[in-house]
Amino acid sequence: MKTKFLVDMEACGDPRECMQCMRICPPALIIMYPPDYESNDPTEWKVDVAFTDLCTRCNACVDVCPKEAIRVI
């Protein structure tokens, strides 16, 4: 069973102002990045997981997200 980390970026908004999911993730799997670091456009900043196979699906990020933007399936 492959894990998928899905974020509704519209609901999330600008992750730089929150970062709670990144801080809480026990194995530090959540990465925050913009497509271009020169860009300061808040709509361009994203959170994502690269090493999804290491996620234990503890759901800490889902529970902590104040915008209910994260789904882990």
Add this chain to the structure above:
Amino acid sequence: MKFMCEWCFKHGAGKKWYLNSRNYLRETALEVNAEEYIFEVWKQFEKVYLQRIYGISMKGPGYKFDIPIIGRALKWYVNSWFRKETPLKGRNPRRAEGHPGQVIPLADAKKILEMAEPVIRVNCACRHMTRGIKDPCCLAFGVLAESVPKLPRYVPDRGVEPLHMDEAQDFVEEMNNDGRVHTVWFGPMPYIVALCSCEMPECAAMRIRTSYDLQFLYKGEYVANVDFTKCDGCQSCVSRCSFGALTFDGSMNRPFIDGWQCFGCGLCATACPQGTIQMKERTSFPALKEVW
């Protein structure tokens, strides 16, 4: 890799590769176009982990590496990036080509700081990526020290200030006390750009080495060895190992260090009040001398 560290053989001039002063020189940086290379690595740092290889998304690399045959080929291919030595100029920074690192003990970290110039503290790129925090625990040398001021997210809040050799040595000692693993980095080979203070789980290098066995971070030149006649079983060492190599053997009242798992960081040795744990050359263990 046979019978001695390949990089020491090629780039060590008879010493360990990171103790050869030539690898810190500006001429060496120019030969490999390090300035442009390392700027691009740090600028695009996060994207290295989210890239596609021939159209295949590398999300969940563990799933990809588990695919029969294709998975092994992919892993071989990714590993070939890190050890790439040619062309001297024009290696791909987005694939970290020629940008591997190695675990080193505190004593060697201090020797490195006698040779590197200038040395500045910069925010750890891994912790910034995974936690959004600014922790100025990476020591950047030469062209990396000159590049970082152009990348605001890695500039410490206190600004960029060159460290004196003894300040830098005190700093790595402090990191050692905190349980950080010292690692030294090519950027690109054979030029040396940084001395990092890594820890699990934030450090991307330790992560991909320990979780996927990718050769982005090599095991150190040493292996920890315990002199059982001196050990009094105080257990000061037991919380120090980040690699799962050290457990406490209650029935014998002494630590057990699995040499096959040991990365040679020396954190257990620096915590031992009796000086019981010695770091011995990896090549002095016939069975471990090819285990990097």
